[in-house]
Amino acid sequence: MAGRLGNEASAYLRQHAGNPVDWWPFGDEAFAEARRRNVPVFVSIGYAACHWCHVMAHESFEDPATAEYLNQNFVSIKVDREERPDVDAVYMAATQAMTGQGGWPMSVFTLPDGRTFYAGTYFSPRRVQGLPSFPDVLEAVSSAYRDRPAEVEQSAAQLATHLASAQQGNRRLLGPLTDSAAAGMVPAPDLATGSGGGTDGGVLSAAVETLAGLEDRQFGGFGGAPKFPPSTTLRFLLAHARSDASTAAEAAALADRTLGAMARSALYDQLEGGFARYTVDRRWAVPHFEKMLYDNAQLLGLYAQWARTAGSAEDRRLALRVTRETAGWLVDRLRVDGGGLASSLDADTIENGHRVEGGTYVWTLAQLREVLGAAAGGVEELLDLQAGNLGAHGGKPGPDGVFGSTLHFGRPLDPAGEDLWLGIRAELLAARNRRPQPERDSKVVAGWNGLAVASLAAAAVVLGDAGEQDAARRARQAAEDAAGYLLRVHRTGTTLRRVSHNGSAQGIEGLLEDYAGVAEGLFALYAATGNEDWYTAAESLVRSAQERFLSAGVLQDTAIRPNQLANAQGAQGAADPMDGPAPSGTALFAGVLLTYSAYSGSLQHRALAQRLLAHVEIVAPRAPQAVGWALSVLQALQDGPRELAVTGTDAASVHGLLRSARDAAGPVPVLAFRITPEGDGKDGIGTAGTRVPLLEGREPGSKPAVAYLCRGMVCRRPVTSAQELTELLAEG
Structure with a gap:
């Protein structure tokens, strides 16, 4: 094998460098090789902390027979969705269009020009419940490409046309962003008080009312299982709660209930701080155990804000503790040499040569009693070990055949219970640290680090105001170190690179979310420190983003779009304004434009920010979770800022x-x-x-x-x- 992945920035790609599959990174060379050999392309997309990605790798990509078939009949490309969200977004849309669902690992089959003609997610190496095995899929795809080229071409063309129409939909959602509109020559709509329903006729209040109807009033959050931290939604709710709208109290209550529920659950690491990606149940009791920087970067800032605004003194103390602990976790577990922050910790732990999901984090009663001795009984009464038992949620038992449980409270603790818990946590953490630990994906992603800089700066301020000066200094230093790393390693002139590894930037230019995310962090760091160097750097990034991503009235997520992606979704792309786990580039850009206009007095940048929020009036009354960050920017716009x-x-x-x-x-x-x-x-x-x-x-x-x-x-x-x-x- 050529071993092309060994020096990649992505830990996910490097994990596959030793596979018998002849992997290529995404790029023109791989597609040119497919054209030369006249074979289809297999694009496998995942990320380093993904449990099922590891499963498929072990079952199929490490299997010599499967690898041989792939090597003979395909050009195989491995993609880290975190490093290349542009690639992931296009092929996720194709997968969802073909199958009605998506997820990772994602398995996409394309023509040598990049257009998709078949797609799925995880494929088992064996036939299960009537579903084809991965070898079956490979044989069928290869046969269709070889023997029925007209059918394959028709399928690829139809799907590309469908995806192109979705791009046009994004354009319509964003509306015209012409130079005259950006300069303020065309009046922008008054979205904050315009049509859209709600008790005061505003789209913001309508969004709150919709969220109230979606709330899980028993366990907090929105919707059922699986349950993800609604970070961008909470950002809006906390902002709206400080307004004078008729729905401000409802927004505050929604935020209080959800933030409190998450902080008292197994989603939150009760021993060390930091949040898992999501829980498989609606009680927040059984996490999917990977910890992502993009989640924790947002949640840290939310809890720092909640520490000031929570409705009770008990909740404010809880929020301050979560702020302190999560800031410490970011520094202790994710900081890389030079000051940047790594992307994630894995869901799995390698024990005796095997991957065990959550192996670091779960406890049996016997293990708790062994560590805590006489105090174990009191701790067992505090925890809801039944709700957190992995056996009820498809988990695997330990080597002794016993299922472990998570450390889940699911309720507020009384003062005596909280004192007991805080008194014994150090013993449990010390014991846990002696276990095998999850692997870390050490690539540094610019946009996520920008969000982390903003939240660490906010944490430093609230901790300092609370008199916790040592924790405040540590958080502030971490924010400055990460910001310095981004400007030193990721920035060359006015260009920002998306990822780095071992102190060296690699791969593609940053996306809109990277430029805007780093600017968000630098503005927040300026506000916390008064150091005008951070302001100047943020201003430069805002202006660079405007030059790179806004052209002829159209906003793009990428400055340079690969030909293969243009082929796959139509020649005319547009930015996707909807939030995922992290805020959309559109929403982030609108936010930093508004902040910059407040600092600079630029009406042009304020008008452009307002134009970028036009889609909120359409989306928010029905699906506010999809535009939470944009709603928070709209709230700031209504407030002045x-x-x-x-x-x-x-x-x-x-x-x-x-x-x-x-x-x-x-x-x-x-x-x-x-x-x-x-x-x-x-x-x-x-x-x-x-x-x-x-x-x-x-x-x-x-x-x-x-x-x-x-x-x-x-x-x-x-x-x-x-x-x-x-x-x-x-x-x-």
């Missing part, structure tokens, strides 16, 4: 005013601050030479701190006390 510039000669006074703004009941303004001791700036004024337009002319003189509350760069009277600022914020 308000801008707060604080300057002064005394750091404690400046930070006191900033904290007052963060703790205020209403929307949190876009923050800018600068501290200049008297005599250090021009004539003792603290804003000389600032690169942030919001700070220009906001001069404290010799005052310890002065706050300017603005909207659209037009400011109210300056105030110098926390009480005055709070009163201004309350006026709306």
